[in-house]
Amino acid sequence: MNIKFKVNETTYQLTSDKYQTILNEIRILKSGKKIGEETTVLVGYFKDEFQALKSILGNEKYNSECTSFAELEELIKLTLERLNEIADIYNFKK
DSSP states (O other): OEEEEEETTEEEEEEEOSSOEEEEEEEEOOSSTTTTOEEEEEEEEESSHHHHHHHHHHHHHHTOOOOSHHHHHHHHHHHHHHHHHHHHHTTOOO
16 A cells, blocks of 8 residues: 545655554655655554544644644644545545
8 A cells, every 4th residue: 555645734645564554744855965855754653544544633733833722623624524535535444
């Protein structure tokens, strides 16, 4: 499995081996010799795709720049809607 998808402004990649599902955040390097190239940052290792998707909610909340509860509530709503779309598209077990 190698699935790239976007949630809000963040691009994620789901991969797997025979033991686990691996979730990475994809970032574009903004400095150094490889400026402009993609790099991955590990979010975590999970037993299945659904657990990986659940962790994205926390990742999005903690990395957000929300300054009010209203902004945070809107971010959570949009994130959950997108995660449900992804689960339906790829037929991930909920």
